[in-house]
Amino acid sequence: MTGARTSEPLISLEGVSKSYGTSDGRAVEAVAEVSLRVRRGEFVSIVGRSGCGKTTLLRMIAGLLPPTKGSVAIGGRTVTSPTNEARLVYQKPLLMPWRNSLENILLPLELKGRDTKPYEKRAAELMAEMKLAGFERMYPKELSGGMQQRVSLARALIDDPQILLMDEPFGSLDELTREELEFDLVQWIEVVGKTAVFVTHSVPEAVLLSDRVVVLSPRPSTVELDLEIDIPRPRHPSVWSDKRFVDACQAVRTSLGMKLHEEPRDS
Ligand SMILES: Nc1ncnc2c1ncn2[C@@H]1O[C@H](COP(=O)(O)OP(=O)(O)OP(=O)(O)O)[C@@H](O)[C@H]1O
Numbered sequence: 001m002t003g004a005r006t007s008e009p010l011i012s013l014e015g016v017s018k019s020y021g022t023s024d025g026r027a028v029e030a031v032a033e034v035s036l037r038v039r040r041g042e043f044v045s046i047v048g049r050s051g052c053g054k055t056t057l058l059r060m061i062a063g064l065l066p067p068t069k070g071s072v073a074i075g076g077r078t079v080t081s082p083t084n085e086a087r088l089v090y091q092k093p094l095l096m097p098w099r100n101s102l103e104n105i106l107l108p109l110e111l112k113g114r115d116t117k118p119y120e121k122r123a124a125e126l127m128a129e130m131k132l133a134g135f136e137r138m139y140p141k142e143l144s145g146g147m148q149q150r151v152s153l154a155r156a157l158i159d160d161p162q163i164l165l166m167d168e169p170f171g172s173l174d175e176l177t178r179e180e181l182e183f184d185l186v187q188w189i190e191v192v193g194k195t196a197v198f199v200t201h202s203v204p205e206a207v208l209l210s211d212r213v214v215v216l217s218p219r220p221s222t223v224e225l226d227l228e229i230d231i232p233r234p235r236h237p238s239v240w241s242d243k244r245f246v247d248a249c250q251a252v253r254t255s256l257g258m259k260l261h262e263e264p265r266d267s
């Protein structure tokens, strides 16, 4: 149930391009003319080959990087600085080793100079939602990689941001832990209906989690495919054998594969 989903775009990228200046004086065009709209409550995955500009795109949505051309807006307001509306979750959990789980979850509030006391209950609730009840006082070294990533998800959600931006959050986990987290995340988003942009290299992961999968072309990235995933929720493990799931994965793979063949080789 993603009851909060509406047709209103919460995130709008209009003709967004990004060029980087490199240390040897060249310009690298990472993203070229990407236009993308994400509706409120929608879960959109972005896939594309390594180096095509996915992280660059997420950082521009978060307001951490200005586009060279075009604009990013959240809720109709142009993003010009790090936005409070979105939180980024990275491939590595990036927890402070000297802080226990609860203290790590509360850290972003502390860094903003906010009183963390009123959020302690919410932090404990998030730990429970992330299936970590009982581990509140444990330190990162006492948690598995999957558990650490659950803590980092809870930390991103502590002050209920409108948008969750995730950059290959399960990329460094083993296959079984990854599947477990995928299904927990799919269940969780079905309940809360949070707007999310999720970067992954895994085609099945993208299809399983998403309302839409966006395939980016090799650098400079443009939108190659924008595919609506028409599989009802809740999604259970049985989805792996659903024809719609298999067909969607195939369409995404074809889109990625075709472009790989067309990629000009460096001479
Ligand atoms: N700070 C930077 N300065 C110069 N070039 C950069 C910088 N950051 C990224 N790039 C270049 O921009 C391109 C896109 O990088 P980006 O990290 O967005 O790709 P990605 O799709 O996230 O890759 P991956 O899947 O490997 O994480 C790459 O060619 C990269 O070398």
Ligand SMILES: [Mg+2]
Pocket: 054, 055, 056, 167
């Ligand atoms: Mg990246």
